[in-house]
Amino acid sequence: MRLSTKGHYGLKAMFDLAQNHGSGPISLRIVAQRQNLSDNYLEQLIAMLRKAGLVKSMRGAKGGYFLARDPAEIRVGDVIRALEGPIAPVHCVSEKNPGNCNEADNCITRTVWVRVRDSIAHVLDSITLADLCRQAEEANKD
Amino acid sequence: MRLSTKGHYGLKAMFDLAQNHGSGPISLRIVAQRQNLSDNYLEQLIAMLRKAGLVKSMRGAKGGYFLARDPAEIRVGDVIRALEGPIAPVHCVSEKNPGNCNEADNCITRTVWVRVRDSIAHVLDSITLADLCRQAEEANKD
DNA sequence: CAATACCCTAGTGTTATGCTATGATATGCC
DNA sequence: GGCATATCATAGCATAACACTAGGGTATTG
Numbered sequence: 001m002r003l004s005t006k007g008h009y010g011l012k013a014m015f016d017l018a019q020n021h022g023s024g025p026i027s028l029r030i031v032a033q034r035q036n037l038s039d040n041y042l043e044q045l046i047a048m049l050r051k052a053g054l055v056k057s058m059r060g061a062k063g064g065y066f067l068a069r070d071p072a073e074i075r076v077g078d079v080i081r082a083l084e085g086p087i088a089p090v091h092c093v094s095e096k097n098p099g100n101c102n103e104a105d106n107c108i109t110r111t112v113w114v115r116v117r118d119s120i121a122h123v124l125d126s127i128t129l130a131d132l133c134r135q136a137e138e139a140n141k142d
Numbered sequence: 143m144r145l146s147t148k149g150h151y152g153l154k155a156m157f158d159l160a161q162n163h164g165s166g167p168i169s170l171r172i173v174a175q176r177q178n179l180s181d182n183y184l185e186q187l188i189a190m191l192r193k194a195g196l197v198k199s200m201r202g203a204k205g206g207y208f209l210a211r212d213p214a215e216i217r218v219g220d221v222i223r224a225l226e227g228p229i230a231p232v233h234c235v236s237e238k239n240p241g242n243c244n245e246a247d248n249c250i251t252r253t254v255w256v257r258v259r260d261s262i263a264h265v266l267d268s269i270t271l272a273d274l275c276r277q278a279e280e281a282n283k284d
Numbered sequence: 285c286a287a288t289a290c291c292c293t294a295g296t297g298t299t300a301t302g303c304t305a306t307g308a309t310a311t312g313c314c
Numbered sequence: 315g316g317c318a319t320a321t322c323a324t325a326g327c328a329t330a331a332c333a334c335t336a337g338g339g340t341a342t343t344g
Contacts, residue, residue: 001149001230003255011251076254088143088144089145090150109157109274111277112265115265115269116262116266120143122261132251139250
């Protein structure tokens with residue numbers, strides 16, 4: 001019942017970009033240093049986020065990455081799905097292509113996984129990157 | 143964000159035992175056949191459940207497994223934890239031994255995982271095996 | 285034109301998964 | 315007692331995912 005580091009690290013990076021949103025592209029090296037991640041590895045993760053349309057990039061010197069939309073318009077669920085695929089505690093209740101469970105009709109335990117899936121999705125989709133930034137600000141007040 | 147088959151199959155087996163609770167020990171071969179699982183593999187899973195005190199066994203001919211407590215006293219969460227370990231979307235917010243996150247204090251994304259963890263735990267702990275049996279009965283009414 | 289930074293792909297050690305297989309031990313029944 | 319039926323325990327193993335590392339190519343700035 002565990003997330004891979006993809007989602008874990010990827011959200012950290014997105015949060016970093018959100019905090020610096022509006023001040024132009026930011027190089028990955030900086031993000032990786034700030035969030036204490038391998039920049040080579042992070043590059044692969046951000047490529048997935050770019051392909052999902054969540055971040056945009058500018059190449060060349062002074063280039064870098066920035067959020068494709070306002071932080072308030074990016075939900076944590078968007079980030080996680082881009083990196084980890086559809087939310088699915090078990091294959092037969094995946095958000096996408098639920099797979100062929102030949103006994104889906106009379107499989108009672110299936111209802112458990114549907115509820116787990118929905119509760120995870122609800123949490124992830126109810127938090128935006130802007131929410132996280134607000135939280136960080138409040139934590140820094142002390 | 144996925145459960146292994148351990149939890150998936152294990153819950154199926156426990157549900158099977160719950161449905162036949164009260165009629166003495168049931169051999170694993172029967173459970174495996176009914177739930178369409180490899181009996182050799184299921185043996186390993188049920189060993190974990192036995193060590194967790196959720197099922198009891200009788201050896202020898204006419205032996206088998208049976209629930210250690212009433213189905214109403216066994217939560218799905220108990221089963222999953224026995225098979226998958228503590229619920230922890232990421233290591234630093236594990237239910238047990240949360241691990242040393244050197245920036246736990248100012249890690250904002252951490253709050254996301256805490257909420258995910260708690261919502262999963264809440265769903266799993268709010269469903270008992272008896273609930274599943276009741277659901278199965280209602281589904282069979284049609 | 286050189287430094288910077290994105291972009292892409294290949295490779296790699298480690299771990300977990302999802303089993304299979306084999307043998308030992310305990311119990312019930314004839 | 316002896317045989318069939320179970321649980322119990324452990325070892326092995328092919329596959330896949332994970333978490334990176336490495337190295338090269340391409341675009342942009344100054």
